[in-house]
Amino acid sequence: TADTGAADGSVTIDFDGSVVLVEDSNLVTYATVPGLNQQVLTTTSVTVTIGDAGCNDADIAEPFGLLDLGDINGFIAGFITQDPISDIDGNGLLDLADINLFIGAFLAGCP
DSSP: OOOOOSEEEEEEEEEESEEEEETTTTTEEESSSSTTTEEEEEOEEEEEEOOOSSTTTTTSSSSTOOOHHHHHHHHHHHHHHTTTGOOTOOOSOOOHHHHHHHHHHHHHHOO
């Protein structure tokens, strides 16, 4: 589903705690200040960049704001490869409902 309320820009998430990972059948704890049986975790950060959003759920390919053959090809390719970009209703299944929603959004056009 297109989130038309998302703004362009970026947000940085700093991580300085601990994390537990499953490696094979073992649980391994990593921490920035390791205690007993913990591995060293280097403090890190992740930057998430929010780009342009499509004008509706069918606008899944650049140029955004324009519904064209690129959007149709992107939807079909995503549907065939089970890419979540084609899961228009967001229920985790790619089915006829997604096809119908895509067609409806495409025919509605961009505002």
